[in-house]
Amino acid sequence: MSSAPDTGPSDPRWRLTPTKIAVAVILVVGIVAPLLVSTYDRVEPRLLGFPFFYWYQLLWVFLAAGLCGLSFWLLKRERDAYTRTRSETDPGYADRSARR
Amino acid sequence: MNVNWVALVVVVVLFAAVTVMGFMAARWRRPANLESLHEWGLGGKSFGTVTTWFLLGGDLYTAYTFIAVPAAMWATGAVSGFFAVPYTIVLYPVIFFFLGRMWSVAHRHGYITTADIVQGRYGTRSLSLAVAVTGILATMPYIALQLVGIQAILEVLGVGGTSLLARDLPLLIAFAVLAAYTYSSGLRAPAMIAVVKDLLIYIVIAVAIIHLPGLFGGWSAIFDAAQTKMAAPSAANPKVPTGVFVPGPAQHWAYASLALGSAMALFMYPHSVTAALSSKDRSTGRRNAAILPAYSLLLGLLALLGYVAIKAGTKPVGLDGKVNPQLVIPQLFEDHFPSWFTGVAFGAIAVGALVPAAIMSIAAANLFTRNIYKAYLKPGSTDAQEAKVSKIVSLITKVGALLFVLLLDKQNALNFQLLGGVWILQTLPALVFGLFTRWFHRWALLAGWAAGMVYGTVTAYGGCTACTTRPFGNSLAIVPGLGDAGYIGLTALALNIVVLVVGTVVLKALKVSNGTDVTTQFDYFADVDDPGVQPVLSATEPVR
Numbered sequence: 257m258s259s260a261p262d263t264g265p266s267d268p269r270w271r272l273t274p275t276k277i278a279v280a281v282i283l284v285v286g287i288v289a290p291l292l293v294s295t296y297d298r299v300e301p302r303l304l305g306f307p308f309f310y311w312y313q314l315l316w317v318f319l320a321a322g323l324c325g326l327s328f329w330l331l332k333r334e335r336d337a338y339t340r341t342r343s344e345t346d347p348g349y350a351d352r353s354a355r356r
Numbered sequence: 357m358n359v360n361w362v363a364l365v366v367v368v369v370l371f372a373a374v375t376v377m378g379f380m381a382a383r384w385r386r387p388a389n390l391e392s393l394h395e396w397g398l399g400g401k402s403f404g405t406v407t408t409w410f411l412l413g414g415d416l417y418t419a420y421t422f423i424a425v426p427a428a429m430w431a432t433g434a435v436s437g438f439f440a441v442p443y444t445i446v447l448y449p450v451i452f453f454f455l456g457r458m459w460s461v462a463h464r465h466g467y468i469t470t471a472d473i474v475q476g477r478y479g480t481r482s483l484s485l486a487v488a489v490t491g492i493l494a495t496m497p498y499i500a501l502q503l504v505g506i507q508a509i510l511e512v513l514g515v516g517g518t519s520l521l522a523r524d525l526p527l528l529i530a531f532a533v534l535a536a537y538t539y540s541s542g543l544r545a546p547a548m549i550a551v552v553k554d555l556l557i558y559i560v561i562a563v564a565i566i567h568l569p570g571l572f573g574g575w576s577a578i579f580d581a582a583q584t585k586m587a588a589p590s591a592a593n594p595k596v597p598t599g600v601f602v603p604g605p606a607q608h609w610a611y612a613s614l615a616l617g618s619a620m621a622l623f624m625y626p627h628s629v630t631a632a633l634s635s636k637d638r639s640t641g642r643r644n645a646a647i648l649p650a651y652s653l654l655l656g657l658l659a660l661l662g663y664v665a666i667k668a669g670t671k672p673v674g675l676d677g678k679v680n681p682q683l684v685i686p687q688l689f690e691d692h693f694p695s696w697f698t699g700v701a702f703g704a705i706a707v708g709a710l711v712p713a714a715i716m717s718i719a720a721a722n723l724f725t726r727n728i729y730k731a732y733l734k735p736g737s738t739d740a741q742e743a744k745v746s747k748i749v750s751l752i753t754k755v756g757a758l759l760f761v762l763l764l765d766k767q768n769a770l771n772f773q774l775l776g777g778v779w780i781l782q783t784l785p786a787l788v789f790g791l792f793t794r795w796f797h798r799w800a801l802l803a804g805w806a807a808g809m810v811y812g813t814v815t816a817y818g819g820c821t822a823c824t825t826r827p828f829g830n831s832l833a834i835v836p837g838l839g840d841a842g843y844i845g846l847t848a849l850a851l852n853i854v855v856l857v858v859g860t861v862v863l864k865a866l867k868v869s870n871g872t873d874v875t876t877q878f879d880y881f882a883d884v885d886d887p888g889v890q891p892v893l894s895a896t897e898p899v900r
Contacts, residue, residue: 267877286449290442291616293608299583299601305575309434309602310660313441317652320445324452325646331456332639 268338275334279327286323290316359514360690366699367513367706374552374707378545403547408635409644410550412628413651419505419709421655422557424770427681429662430672433586433599435607435614436770438659442615444652448645450619455632455641457791457880462633464879469719470629470787471727477790478798479872481731486805487783488727491626492753494780495720497764497772498625499757502713504682504769507761509702509709511675512686546711547634553711556704558654564701565657568692572667578660581667609840610832614774617846621777624784626719627712638883661685668692682769713754721750774831778816778845782808785849785856791880798871800859808852815844 289295290313299307306314403411420440428437458473467473470491475484569575586599603611622628632641665672665688672683689701725746730737737745760772786801815833835842863870 267881269881270877280453283449283452287446287616287619290445291612293603293611294605297602297604297608302576305577305579307579307602310438310579310656313438313445314653314656316442316445317649317656320448320652321646321649324448324642324649327449327452328639328642328646331642 273334275330279330282323282327282330286320290320360512360695360698362695363690363699363702364513364515366696367509367703370556370700370703371707374549377548377552380548403634403636403640407547407551408631408640409647410554411547411631411634412644412648413550413554417651417655417708418712419502419705420770420773421658422705422708423505423508423682423685424501424773425655425659426662426665426685427672427683428770429659430665430670430684431599431662431681433582433601435600435603435611437662438656439611439614440618440659441652441656442612443618444655445649446616447619447622447652448649451623451632452642452645454788454791455623455645456638458629458787459633459635459638459641460882461791461875461879463638464882465875468630468633469626469723469726470624470783471723474783474786474790475727475731476874477794478786478801478870479874480798480802483786483798483802483805484727485732486802487786488723490779490783490805490809491624491723492720492749494624494776495626495716496753496756497760497776499713499716499754500760500764501769501772502709502716503757503761504772505709506706508680508682509686509706511680512683512690513702514675546715549707549711553704553707556700557708560701560704561654561657563693563697564661564689568661568664568668568688571692572664578663578667582663585666606840609835609838609842613835613843613846614831617781617843617849618774618777620784620849621781621845624780624787625716625776626723627716630715630719630722638881658685661688664688713757717750717753717757718746720753721746724749771831774843774845775816777843778812778831778848779809781845781849782812782852785852794870794873795860796856797860797863797868799868800856800863803859804852804854804856807855808848811851812844812848815848 296309296312298309301308303311425437425440430437461467461473461476465472465476467476469488471484471488474487475481478484569578572578583601586597586601588598590596590598600607623632635641635644662684665684668688668691670684670688670691672680672687674680674683686702686705690698693701725742729745729749730742734741764772764775782805785796785804789796816831831844832841833844833847834840835847
């Protein structure tokens, strides 16, 4: 296999950044909140005939999708920033990345 | 025999159309040479967001969604069925954590299976063997679930008889056709078929959700009927209620642990990993995590069809005259749809079960060929020998699945998927933790895996509380120290991690060698077109 010639054994992206922590928090909320059964184990209030227990969980389908979308955007922003920084030291990098 | 001919003809026509598509798929974005695992097994890693969406969807939402979950809802209500909704909700945040890294390291090193990734990270063959064997074993009950689904469709259509051959012949024919075109087209076939299948399913669901509740007095009346049934004394044991409408405090952990355990297990399965790795760049999987939940809504509405069937008074009686909950959705459709539309619905469900069954058996066969046959049995084997081994193993996997169908209780098919989850979850520390840190020790990972496997298998075998008489009858057991019932797979994983952490500390203190890591930090962030990154490097070579 070929090695990565322009990076050493460590990579700056391995480090924990504020963005990564924010994303981790957002995702953990998206995992834990739908599993807290005690917050939604009731019948009332109903919505269109659906007991609360059922419509609340279906509502979370959209909330979780939103949280994943937000995380995706945050990480993309960080990655784009990294690509810009790299481009300043390695002019060829941006051209190659721009093809994506 | 009372055969629904119109529906049967529509099913056969749909199936034939899908078959033709499957053979044509080989020409889709045709590569120069289809004869490599990279092209055949990963579709040349050419799939963009839309194709990956359909492929993952086709992979994840199977007979489980259409047959098993509504059947469980019909039979015993929320805890045994509706947990699938939070399961598919938390699934996406869970996979968001590691999918990017997994794709990158696989891309850099040409890894195709989970065992490849573990082998690259720890350089320990016994550990990657454990991962490979677990993957193959856990896939079998999951395929079995698909077989139960197809059989349910055929049974309601009136096809099949009392003799063993007559009952299973249509199933075997369907399977043979599918295996043939999958073999010629590889992953391109299920990817292409998944698009058609999903469109059909969406039409069927839309009609079912709009049309059926109106027939039975709307959702309020449906939920009331379900609540009444769940509160009534159980037929098997009059001292307990039939099921659960809204879980009480004692059932909270059961509900949450089934959802969380299933979510963490799904992307450890060989077939899901195959689908995830076949995307063309690093972001595709994550972008999909944000748009795949559309399927979760569909799953939730399908699950509620189990309640619709309660209100409708559907009688899921099999050809043998016994009540079989797995027949409840096909029977509901047959009772209340015109014959031709029943055919469309059944065709969609049958194809929806066959496609994942094919991907699963291919993925399990790849795992065997790459990580057991070529790594251990015959390192210098030729491509032709490998192809032959793959064929045989995919057959063995299906026979294994058939054994699960015959030996275990089909009454609760959902349990098949949960049983596979008990096993596959034990590979999570080796695979996922390794993507983030190299701190854990390889022998501790192996010991943790062994502890989880033994505890999970023993508990699941004897842990029959519901109570069906066959072994592996239930996936819930009292969690030691907690007192409430919980998903056995998650309890076993907790034990696994305790052994892992303690073992790692001890082994590190003793300065035992922790194997060779051929990956670098850079590998976990690599994307297509990054400098120094080449496309798949050694897809034909096993990782040693």
